[in-house]
Amino acid sequence: MRLCVLFVVLITTVTARYMTNEVKYADSDFMVKQKAIFEIFANIWQPEIHNSYYDEAKNFNYLTIKDKITNEHAFECFSNCYEKGFIGMEDIFSPLQKEHNHQMLAVFKMLYYAKDWDAFYNFMVWARFNINPGMFIQAVTMAVLHRDDFAGYILPAIYEISPYYFFNSYVITKARRIEMMGYESMEKVGNVHTYTIPMNYTNYYIKTNPESKLAYFMEDMGLNSYYYYWNMDYYGYLGGDQYDLKKDRRGEFYMYQIRQILARYYLERLSVGLGEIPEINFWSTINTGYTSNLMFYNGVNFPTRTNYYMMHLNSDNSRYVDHLFGLERRIFDAIDSGYFLKPNGEKMMLDKPESIEYLGNLIQNNKDTMGNTYFYGLLETFGRKLLSGSFESIESFTRIPGVMELFETAMRDPMFYVFYKRITFFYEAFINKMPRYKKSDLVFDGVKFESVEMDKLLTYFDMFTADITNAVDVALDTQDNIKSKVEFKAQVPRLNHVPFNVHMKLTSNKVQKAVITMFVGPKYDSFGKYIDFTQNRNNYWEIDRWIVDLKKGANVIDRKSTEFSWFVKDRTTYYELYKGLMTAINGGDKFPLDMSEAHCGFPSRLMLPRGRVGGLPVQFFFMVYPYHAPSVERFTGFDPSVSCGVGSGARYLDSMPFGYPFNRQFEYHFKLTENMILHETFIHHKANDEIMVPY
Numbered sequence: 001m002r003l004c005v006l007f008v009v010l011i012t013t014v015t016a017r018y019m020t021n022e023v024k025y026a027d028s029d030f031m032v033k034q035k036a037i038f039e040i041f042a043n044i045w046q047p048e049i050h051n052s053y054y055d056e057a058k059n060f061n062y063l064t065i066k067d068k069i070t071n072e073h074a075f076e077c078f079s080n081c082y083e084k085g086f087i088g089m090e091d092i093f094s095p096l097q098k099e100h101n102h103q104m105l106a107v108f109k110m111l112y113y114a115k116d117w118d119a120f121y122n123f124m125v126w127a128r129f130n131i132n133p134g135m136f137i138q139a140v141t142m143a144v145l146h147r148d149d150f151a152g153y154i155l156p157a158i159y160e161i162s163p164y165y166f167f168n169s170y171v172i173t174k175a176r177r178i179e180m181m182g183y184e185s186m187e188k189v190g191n192v193h194t195y196t197i198p199m200n201y202t203n204y205y206i207k208t209n210p211e212s213k214l215a216y217f218m219e220d221m222g223l224n225s226y227y228y229y230w231n232m233d234y235y236g237y238l239g240g241d242q243y244d245l246k247k248d249r250r251g252e253f254y255m256y257q258i259r260q261i262l263a264r265y266y267l268e269r270l271s272v273g274l275g276e277i278p279e280i281n282f283w284s285t286i287n288t289g290y291t292s293n294l295m296f297y298n299g300v301n302f303p304t305r306t307n308y309y310m311m312h313l314n315s316d317n318s319r320y321v322d323h324l325f326g327l328e329r330r331i332f333d334a335i336d337s338g339y340f341l342k343p344n345g346e347k348m349m350l351d352k353p354e355s356i357e358y359l360g361n362l363i364q365n366n367k368d369t370m371g372n373t374y375f376y377g378l379l380e381t382f383g384r385k386l387l388s389g390s391f392e393s394i395e396s397f398t399r400i401p402g403v404m405e406l407f408e409t410a411m412r413d414p415m416f417y418v419f420y421k422r423i424t425f426f427y428e429a430f431i432n433k434m435p436r437y438k439k440s441d442l443v444f445d446g447v448k449f450e451s452v453e454m455d456k457l458l459t460y461f462d463m464f465t466a467d468i469t470n471a472v473d474v475a476l477d478t479q480d481n482i483k484s485k486v487e488f489k490a491q492v493p494r495l496n497h498v499p500f501n502v503h504m505k506l507t508s509n510k511v512q513k514a515v516i517t518m519f520v521g522p523k524y525d526s527f528g529k530y531i532d533f534t535q536n537r538n539n540y541w542e543i544d545r546w547i548v549d550l551k552k553g554a555n556v557i558d559r560k561s562t563e564f565s566w567f568v569k570d571r572t573t574y575y576e577l578y579k580g581l582m583t584a585i586n587g588g589d590k591f592p593l594d595m596s597e598a599h600c601g602f603p604s605r606l607m608l609p610r611g612r613v614g615g616l617p618v619q620f621f622f623m624v625y626p627y628h629a630p631s632v633e634r635f636t637g638f639d640p641s642v643s644c645g646v647g648s649g650a651r652y653l654d655s656m657p658f659g660y661p662f663n664r665q666f667e668y669h670f671k672l673t674e675n676m677i678l679h680e681t682f683i684h685h686k687a688n689d690e691i692m693v694p695y
């Protein structure tokens, strides 16, 4: 236990931030707005609560802001939806359901096109009491993330806004039961009544099948939040010049993210003794079921998919399985014939490695695709709906969505990875047609990677606490500042690791700018067979890529895991954020806009797979290659100390393909070039008697 305390100290004293080290603080105007954003999300799931916002909402009519909505079409669309009627406050919002999504976008666009803060604020306050909370949360989240003038605003973590999608019904029910007993039954910390509820992952309660071993990974809050925010940033229905997402190579990024998720997941599987990610045939039995133990706000349970499920026999879905099959065929045909069809029937070529951008957009079928959206269809949406195992037909309006149908919960289900692996087959089919990397493509003349040393890699579980107060309704007349009176917390073990250093030696024949990239992959497959470098391509998980200034001669480079630029630390709890803001408003310590917790970063706790007590053999791959400046200089058009720069076209450090050099195949008999090096080591896991996480 003493060891753990030390780790915590180490972790909290580092200051690395997503892409930057600068910290900005909120000014008073900013804080007023930030306060409203925090307060509007407090108890957001409770349809009615008589605070001051409620009174404001009552006196608001959306027609009064008509001329403050800068996009006429957006206003009209909302107005039409409103007259027709939105889904009810206690209905279950399901973003993959066409009409739900249409309504959500109508709300989002009112917020996005609101001319000034007042219009945004008034509409948001009104919508909080009049629009379904699930829909409201997604619309406001997307509006805050996508409005350029909102850079820096902090949203509470999604798992604290919507605890229903992250904490099981045992925890939610327990919190509600405690609340019924009155706050007096709760311990008081300072002025705040506090209650902490421990939680375990689903496999503590039920072992559904061998895949349940990974519940601690698949149900990790940071992992699921990361996926959620990625989808909010690059939401398929946003596209075109207004959002500029295509500037960020969104199609290529989509494929890369999927490949990264799978590589990371495979390392976790090997850690617990599971083998390859299985493959499926839509027409045969799906052996792996999943039950989440989650429930929606209204008390309805998430559907369970039993083991040995058959998609096509469920709810007459068989014609949809046919359709899904058809969509896949069309994409394979496009790849194999080297082009896809645009809406007007013209050909769009897929003939060079960069065409991956168009292929990614086509598969996601997002608004920036140049393909015929009807012909290529919503493959991912269809697949997730069919696999999710909900009872009603996928087109039913009243269908209860399964975990794979919500962005907050999709990664819990083992079938999510199986389906994503299937999507990577498109990538492989495409890459198969592209030239293989030759030695001459990858060498870096005059630069040599001499050696790498790394600290011992050690993972462990520690306790993580989140604020789940939003899962508990409060008395109707609760006045403002509810967040400062009572706090329910959930406590759950999470994978973590001891920070480590990487010590590298390189030589260069001249002074030059270069890029170093670092991946980790398995050494053996689940049968204990050594995986050859060229065969391991898809299994490498990229953990860092950064720019270095090489000197002439010997170079010694040290890199700390806490500096890896893609990772972020755990979020400050909603309660602490709110408290910090109120302190700043009242003249105390300033409120930091902290990019060390940026929504777009991957949880640093999950950087390394669990490994094994006796050590999981892995190989780290390093490569140094010449710096190729991106077409727009990095961080142009946005401030990296407050923003992730989504849609700026200036997020990436160089112009190389994502995942380079593993984005393409290597020539047969490829040998590592001098600017590459493999470092073999082990990832150890430290068992802890006090925090048991079964697998």
Ligand SMILES: *[C@@H]1O[C@H](CO)[C@@H](O)[C@H](O)[C@H]1NC(C)=O
Pocket: 198, 199, 200, 204, 691, 692, 693, 694
């Ligand atoms: C969680 O698991 C541990 C053992 O791993 C057990 O002692 C504890 O009672 C469990 N708690 C809950 C709430 O399930």
